[in-house]
Amino acid sequence: xxxxxxxxxxxxxxxxxxxxxxxxxxxxxGLILVLIVLGALALVLIRVVPAYVEYRAIQGGxxxxxxxxxxVREMQESFDKNADINNVTAISGRDLVISHxxxxxxxxxxxxxxxxxxxxxxxxxxxAGTTDPSGVVSKPDTAAK
Numbered sequence: 197x198x199x200x201x202x203x204x205x206x207x208x209x210x211x212x213x214x215x216x217x218x219x220x221x222x223x224x225x226g227l228i229l230v231l232i233v234l235g236a237l238a239l240v241l242i243r244v245v246p247a248y249v250e251y252r253a254i255q256g257g258x259x260x261x262x263x264x265x266x267x268v269r270e271m272q273e274s275f276d277k278n279a280d281i282n283n284v285t286a287i288s289g290r291d292l293v294i295s296h297x298x299x300x301x302x303x304x305x306x307x308x309x310x311x312x313x314x315x316x317x318x319x320x321x322x323x324a325g326t327t328d329p330s331g332v333v334s335k336p337d338t339a340a341k
Contacts, residue, residue: 239313244321247309251323253282258292258303262327268294271303286323293334303327304334 222230257278261271272289279288286307293304304326311319324333 240319243311243313244319247311247321247323250282250284250286250309251325253284254279254287254305254323255325257282257284258305258325258327261289261292262301262303265301271301275303293336295334297328302334306333306335 257275260278261275264271264274266274271294272292274289275292276289278284286309287305291305291307293306295302295304304324306322306324309321309323311321313319326333328334
């Protein structure tokens, strides 16, 4: 039952009273702030996604190079052919670390990708991958260089 002194038309005993004609919603400044944050996130995503796609192409390339087998040079050439097809520019076959552990060949890689965001602000991502089931990335032998 509605009491006569309750002008909003709410049931008696209801604790929440709403003002008739009250406005609710997002203010213009709040909307602008949300759009700025979403724009910044979109900018980062637009710049990072191609680097991640290239990383996935490199991972697929080392798996194919390992499956072709042969000498170290043949595996490097196989990777280079795959890299040309997938438009990989971050590394080449010469950058791969090819190791023979216990008669099984494993291929690893490591590289850094610097992504410019705005002005002098950039994002640095370290990528690494291997065909080794343990996931341990082999480091290049720097003493031989």
